[in-house]
Amino acid sequence: MDVAIYRDALLKKRGELLAGSAAKPLQWTMENNSGRQGDMADQAAGNNEVHIQLKLKQTDAKILQAIEGALRRIEEGSYGVCKECGEEIAEARLNAIPWTRSCKSCKEKQG
8 A cells, every 4th residue: 555645645634624725714704794784684693603613624524633634644654544444444444534544344333
């Protein structure tokens, strides 16, 4: 397994998440939806957008944490090994989710 390919993919994804290019900053969303302008539907839509942005930021934070862990495992030489069963994780799974810590079988058991 060529871990350099996975390291590059992890670094690219980390850069994308840190740049936040996919979503408006949460502070901007909150500031622009905090006024009392508009009717109830406008306010509800604004509140919903803030909630969605917050969920996206939380998800991004979890992925960033998993990416950092994967980069650490690359440095330690334990990348690509399932944390549950100790077997190698299939390259197809690593290609899809390079920060994964579980093989497909163990992940399916988790639910």
